[in-house]
Amino acid sequence: MLSAVNADGSTPNGARTDEIVREGARRMLWPPRSRPRSTHMAELAGQWDGDGRRLVVRNGYHQPRQVTTVGGTVEVKAPRVNDKRVDEVTGERKRFSSAILPAWCRKSPKVSEGLPLLCLQGLSSVDFVPVLEQFLGSSAGLSPATVTRLTQQWQALNKIIGDVDELPAFYDFPAEHWIHLRPSNPIESTSATVRFRTKITKVAKVAGSPAAALAMVFKLxxxxxxxxxxxxxxxxxxxxxxxxxxERGHLVERAEAVTA
Structure with a gap:
């Protein structure tokens, strides 16, 4: 991450503002981050093993990791718990997970929500890293793949909205035929059969002309x-x-629409 410096190499006073904000955020996160562990252990304080030792004890902290927030990248350490209890269903040891700082968390939800909005403003996914690393740091976990994943739900919604007229079209056919009309790609299913056979038999070379090839495909x-x-x-x-x-899969015998 780049920083502004004076001609003599000193750092401007205002340049430390972001560092102060990040340090304040890190200190404010410290008590809430440890509180779920304390609550968790207090609830299980009465559980002991056969040797008279507690089943749930503190186990220090995980390795520091960078978490990207709207205020910048903050280094935090998640609390660890040594839980010796065994899940009766799966047979695996139970694990403690902090609700404030889950193990998978690398970015705050606000950052994840903001990335797709930049796509709407015309920022290419390949430009995210050089642009945002100036604000969030080079280790913010941003990449074109991350942006693409976050915008997938928008792409799915656009697909539904764009094909809103075609998606319910099967209602205009007999209900008995819906099972045949609702595969994801019925045309491709037929084409795959023909393509496989034409590749093996080399129809295009054997036929000699487009008309003859079309006739052979029809016979296939x-x-x-x-x-x-x-x-x-x-x-x-x-x-x-x-x-x-x-209408709605039912035959309309009169001019009136079939009521539901």
């Missing part, structure tokens, strides 16, 4: 469909092809 599909599962209620296919109206 015909051959493959012998092992396909038949459509449920096949007599309804003729109604669908004739343009018969279905």
């Amino acid at each position: 599909v015909e051959s493959a469909q012998a092992r396909w599962r038949a459509v449920n209620t096949p007599h309804l296919v003729a109604l669908v092809r004739a343009g018969t109206r279905f």
